[in-house]
Amino acid sequence: MVSKLKFLLNQRITPKQALQIHACIIVNSVTHLEPLLVRQVLLSVSNYSASIIRYVELILHHMQAPDAFSWGFTVRFLSQNGRFSEACSLYSEMQRLGLCPSSFAVSSALRACARKVDKVGGSLIHAQAHKLGFCGCVYVQTALLDLYSRVGDMETAQRIFDEMPERNVVSWNSALSGYVKTGNVKMARKIFDEIPEKDVVSWNSMISGYARVRNMEQAALLFQQMPERDSASWNAMLSGYIDYGNIESARRLFDAMPQQSSVSWITMIAGYSKCGDVDSARILFDQIAVKDLLIYNAMIACYAQNSRAQEALQLFNDMIQPDVDILPDEITFSSIISACSQLGDLTSGFWIESCMRKLGIRMDDHLITALIDLYAKCGSIDKAYELFNDSRKKDVVSYSAMILGLGMNGRAVDAIRLFKEMVEAGINPNLHTFSGLLAAYSHAGLVEEGYRCFKSMRDYGLVASVDHYGIMVDLLGRAGLIKEAYNLIASMPTQPHSGVWGALLLACRMHNNVEIGEIAGMHCFELEPDRAGYYSLLANIYASAGLWTNVKKIRNIMQEKGFTKVPGCSWVESGLYI
DNA sequence: CTAGGGTTAG
Structure with missing residues (x-):
């Protein structure tokens, strides 16, 4: 068995083969594997990140006595592939077993803590690195600098930076991005100007620093001045315009790019999602020749965030078909659960949960929250409470x-x-x-x-947003405080949308208030001329007051507009209420 | 190995 595995490993293996090797190990309970062999397995599969990650960890746990190298390697592997929590827990596990981490493992674990924004965990590793004497290593120092930058502790970050005996461009860039992330453009610019040999990353960081504080003029200036631009430079500008709410400029830039990367497509799709232009997002999506997991995630999220749950589920279904065959991850499921929740579809919720179990998806905070929302909205409040507790x-x-x-x-x-x-x-x-x-x-x-x-x-x-006013109007209106509800709308700092006026109109119908009902009705007609429900509500208000000429007038308008049937109970479904 | 640009929950 072992020799067979060895033979396989000497070949160039594909992800599928790596999976088979893993299966062999499990099925045959080969627990007496030599560390060297497992090391080779790890090295082979590490070239195939996304779909293979879960197996690396499993393989490690099937080794009889993994050495510090195998643990360290796995920590680094997980940390580089976005599995920060797993990287951290493996790092602490190897220590419980009495294995001494290398500077290699330390810097990887630090990176994981930095990305998780886990200051406590990071500080613990910092103390440990100190004890182990790794704090003189420039990689560890830079990782520490990055850690404190990311958790927003720029004082400590600056101190570490000041104490570094030698700095390479990565150290400079770490400090720079720390100030960029905390929104301190002034200090960022100061660091930027001091960097002895700026590389493309330095320029990109500074550009995104300006983009972050909505200073697109400065960002564009730097973008023009920089000696060479790579894909990230364009993408930094792209996301700057999108955060700025300027989707047109973003699109122009996108079209002008020498080459769109996967990141560009995702940024653009997310941009359209943010401004509610789902169809443009989908058109872009369909133009992408090779779609990876993140691109699917972006498009599914776009549907889910714009109340198009059915299409989100459809796309999810497409991506798991054999001809596409992309393995969904936590992020996919977060959006999918949100879609099920919007549909009030508990059945597909169960299906999703079993799907997650089959794929070995870890329940993270996002997923738990999404499930809480799903169960709560579907009436399984006790199940939601259980998850919450x-x-x-x-x-x-x-x-x-x-x-x-x-x-x-x-x-x-x-x-x-x-x-x-x-x-x-x-x-x-x-x-x-x-x-x-x-x-x-x-x-x-x-x-x-x-x-x-x-x-x-x-x-x-x-x-308070418009929606909060809407809820308040509903609250007051139902209680018969029509005048108060109307005054509240009048006091709104922003323009009320049809939901707010609709809530008032409904309250007027409940309490037969013609005077304010007319006002509310007019606003509703203006904001949503093609919604039949508003007209019939006002007609009912008139009818209840015996104002039959007015009833007739409304009915005539309805006929002209081609509203044949008077909807009776579609108010709840029509989304006037949440 | 460490740095820049992207996707998730109410």
Whole structure:
């Protein structure tokens, strides 16, 4: 068996073959493998990142006594392929086994902590590197510099940088990107100007620094001045224009690029997604000759974020077909679960969960939160609660999902309690949190408390969005406080959308208020002329007041517009309410 | 090995 494996490994193996080797190891329980052999397995498969990562870890765990090299290699391998959590846990595991990490493993583990923005974990490794005497190694120093830069501790980063006896261009660039990431363009520029030999990465970092603070003029200036541009330079400009909200400029740049990379396509698709232009995103997507996992993820996310759940699921289905055969990852599933949640489709939720188990997908915080939302929206509030309670890291997103779910399931008291718990835990609520909380008050009909809650948003430094006003109008309107609801709309700092006026119109129908109902109706007609529901609501308001001439007028308009049937109960489905 | 550009949850 071992000799057979050895033979295979001396060939140039493909990912599929590597998988077969792995299967052999498992099936035949070859646990007495020599470290050398496993080392070769690791080296062979490391050329095929994405789909093979999970197996590397498995292989390691099937070795009898892996040596420090194999552990270190695996840590580096995982860290370089975006599996930061796995890299960190393997790093600590090798130490529990009494193996001494090399500077190789240390810098990889530091990189993993840096990317995870895990300052505590990173500091522990820092202390350890110190003890092991690795702090004189320029790679370790640069990794430390990068760690503190990424967690936003620029004082420590600067200190490490100052104490470095020798700096290479990577060290300079790490410090530079630290200031770029913390939004300190001034210091970034200072570092940039001091770099003895700037390379293309230095220029790119500085460009994205300007792009980050929306200074596209300076970014464009540097872009023109730089001696050579690579793909990342163009992409930095591209994402700058997109964050700036200037999709047209982004597209012009995209079309002018000498060569679009995978990153360019993804940036562009995400850009269209952000401004709601799903169709343009799809047109781009279809033009891509070779689509990888991240491109599928971007397009699926685009559908999911723009309420086109059905298409998200369809694309997911396409990508797992044998002719495409791309393995989905955590990010794919986050979007897919969100899509199922939008459809209120618990059945496909179960299917997705079994799919994830089959693929060995790890439940990360994003996935747990997505599942909480799915179960909560589908009425399985207890299952959602279970997930929430079991989750290690509760943040503002998972709390918000849970609060929203409780409110929707008529458990306003629990929602309010959870909100208090969250604030006491030192987690700051955001706009999403208040959408859920206000909706809970609205469902429970707690007018005064809801209004107080709405007012309290300011105390958290939050400015209510149109949607929050919509919920408040609904809350007041249902309680019959039509005039107050109307005044609230009048006091809005931004233009109300049709949802807000629609909520008022519905309240007027419930309480038969002709005067304000007319105003609300007119606004609705103006904002959404082709929605029949608004017309019939106003007609009903007139009818209830016996204003039959007005009823007739509305009916005539409806006929002219070709609205034949008067929708009765489509209001909930039509999305006026969440 | 360490640095720059991209995809995820309410």
